[in-house]
Amino acid sequence: MLDTIREIETPEGISLHLRAAGALPRAQAWTVDLFLRMGVFMLAAIPLSLFGVGGKGLALLLLFALMWAYSVVCEVWLGGQTLGKRALGLRVVNADGTPVTWLPSVVRNLLRVVDALPGVYGVGLISTLIDPHARRLGDIVAGTMVIHVSELPAGQQVPSQAALPLPVVLVADEQAALVEFAERSGQLTPQRQEELANLLTPLTGRNDSAAVRQLIGHANWLLGRP
Amino acid sequence: MKQERFVALHGREWDSLQSWLSALERQPKRTMRQEQALDFPVSYRRLCHHLALARGRGYSHEVTDRLQRIVQQGHRVMYRPPAPRWHRVASFLIAGFPRLVRAQWRCMAAAAVLFYMPALITLVLMQVRPELAHTVFSSVQLADVEKMYDPANTHLGRSSGTDMQMFGFYVMNNVSIAFRTFASGLFFGVGAIYVLGANGVLIGGVAGHLTAIGYGGPFWRFVVGHSALELSALVIAGGAGLQLGLTLLTPGRQRRGPALVAAGWVGAQLALGAFAMLLAAAFVEAYWSSIAALPDVLKFGSGALLWLLVLGWLWRGGRGTSHGA
Numbered sequence: 001m002l003d004t005i006r007e008i009e010t011p012e013g014i015s016l017h018l019r020a021a022g023a024l025p026r027a028q029a030w031t032v033d034l035f036l037r038m039g040v041f042m043l044a045a046i047p048l049s050l051f052g053v054g055g056k057g058l059a060l061l062l063l064f065a066l067m068w069a070y071s072v073v074c075e076v077w078l079g080g081q082t083l084g085k086r087a088l089g090l091r092v093v094n095a096d097g098t099p100v101t102w103l104p105s106v107v108r109n110l111l112r113v114v115d116a117l118p119g120v121y122g123v124g125l126i127s128t129l130i131d132p133h134a135r136r137l138g139d140i141v142a143g144t145m146v147i148h149v150s151e152l153p154a155g156q157q158v159p160s161q162a163a164l165p166l167p168v169v170l171v172a173d174e175q176a177a178l179v180e181f182a183e184r185s186g187q188l189t190p191q192r193q194e195e196l197a198n199l200l201t202p203l204t205g206r207n208d209s210a211a212v213r214q215l216i217g218h219a220n221w222l223l224g225r226p
Numbered sequence: 227m228k229q230e231r232f233v234a235l236h237g238r239e240w241d242s243l244q245s246w247l248s249a250l251e252r253q254p255k256r257t258m259r260q261e262q263a264l265d266f267p268v269s270y271r272r273l274c275h276h277l278a279l280a281r282g283r284g285y286s287h288e289v290t291d292r293l294q295r296i297v298q299q300g301h302r303v304m305y306r307p308p309a310p311r312w313h314r315v316a317s318f319l320i321a322g323f324p325r326l327v328r329a330q331w332r333c334m335a336a337a338a339v340l341f342y343m344p345a346l347i348t349l350v351l352m353q354v355r356p357e358l359a360h361t362v363f364s365s366v367q368l369a370d371v372e373k374m375y376d377p378a379n380t381h382l383g384r385s386s387g388t389d390m391q392m393f394g395f396y397v398m399n400n401v402s403i404a405f406r407t408f409a410s411g412l413f414f415g416v417g418a419i420y421v422l423g424a425n426g427v428l429i430g431g432v433a434g435h436l437t438a439i440g441y442g443g444p445f446w447r448f449v450v451g452h453s454a455l456e457l458s459a460l461v462i463a464g465g466a467g468l469q470l471g472l473t474l475l476t477p478g479r480q481r482r483g484p485a486l487v488a489a490g491w492v493g494a495q496l497a498l499g500a501f502a503m504l505l506a507a508a509f510v511e512a513y514w515s516s517i518a519a520l521p522d523v524l525k526f527g528s529g530a531l532l533w534l535l536v537l538g539w540l541w542r543g544g545r546g547t548s549h550g551a
Contacts, residue, residue, distance in 0.1 A: 010274070010301060012270075012271060012274035012275075012278075013274070013278060014274050014277050014278050014281075014297060016297070016298055016301060017294065017298070052388075053388050053390075053391045054388050054389075054390035054391055056391045056394065057388070057389075057390035057391035057392065057393050057394030057395065058390065058394060059394065060391075060394030060395055060397070060398045061393075061394045061397060061398070063398060064394075064397055064398045064401065064402070067402070068401070068402070068405065076307060079302065079306070095487075096305075097301060097305075098301070098302075098305035098306075098307075099302055099305065099306050099307055100307070101307040102307070102310070103491050103494050103495065104490075104491075106494040106497070106498060107490040107491065107493070107494040110405055110408060110409050110493075110494060110497055111409050111412060111490075112409075113405065113406050113409035113410065114409050114410065114412045114413070114417075137412065140483070140486065141412070141470075141486050141487060141489075141490035142487070142490055143487040143490070151291075151294070151295045151298060156288070157288055158286065158288070172284045173284075175284060176284045176286070179286040180286065180287065183286055183287060183288060222228075222229075223228060223229040223230050223286065224227075224228020224229055224230035224231050225230050
């Protein structure tokens, strides 16, 4: 397993795999959010300026909402994603992998002030580099983390072929290795496939492409195909 | 059981759950009203069971990855945050927040001392040695402040602008200060101590200077209305920051991580309460404090009443009820 994957056991007794998002995609998401908010503010400021000085007060209220409330409201109502995070495929989750709730979201967004401090997100950057789950200080205190939404790609299908019963009984690990070889054979060059298959010549009694075919046949048999 | 047979037996069930979950992402409200929503917890747990079986039996990635993806999607739906209940906001403001403030009374008392001590000392010093004003403030700042509280001014506490504009300004300015005070407490409390002290000197300095030069009347008439809410909120935000910093220094009988998370939750609730107080304060400041034509009795009477209400609320609020918030 890669070290950025965090495994969390759920109450159902299975484990979730959360892929922690590093500083770069998060900075990009933040930049998207920044430009979005600036755009909204400018668009709103034009009609508000018609109201004279009173409009200035409304503009300040809007600025306040965009500065402090935007992230919290988006994260809670849009399933842990501000619009920038949605664009970059990121998501904020609680430490147990559940969607982020009100208070943790408030904590992590208030403490953004600390993470943003020296220059542009100096503390936050250092914190994401040190922390194993790439959390900034606000995330650590809130008990949240930012993850990639897209799951890891599913395994490929074992090529269909006539099933060949195995001549000997293999233990579970060996069976799994055989099936995994068959699954991944599509991603390997024929030369590499043959090189790997030749390791099992004592089992198959064949060499090169014939050995590859036979192993895939065994894998088909292990999966229970006809 | 062989893998192919397992998939053949349950594959259709997985597909239907998968398609329901995808539909839920596109149209949450409509999909939730479907019949299938009632079966979701059962089918989700069955899916988890299947995943555990598939892993235990060593099935290939084709199956485990497929199940894992549906499980992750289902987990988000199963454990999504509950819809906000508005009465909880009310019960938090009436009972939960004062209770939380009292529970953290040591930090609140420390924050009050850190804020009021410098303020009082500066205020008194300005009476004894008025020239000190030029040490604390630049002459531009002094001129600004003097213009705002000039007894000849028809609007108290501002040189220009309407009520609406000032309301927006007060919210933006004061709430940002309060939030930053809380957040900067994470630096071992140093940030909160600095902000509290600096604001104490600033506010005491302005009050002292204006009183010393004889503009005290308009100044005190202006600030007395909203001072209760605004100063208390600042002290509470500072106390929340101190609490966070102290937890980082002395987590007590817990590891630092969990202790910080707990302190963060308390701090966020205190900051939210302070936000509500500052919102109310900004409203009073913009629409009530600025009226110059009211008699002194009304101004100072309402100010004293607000102080009594705020302190009484923080002192007694949420007592006697055993649940709520």
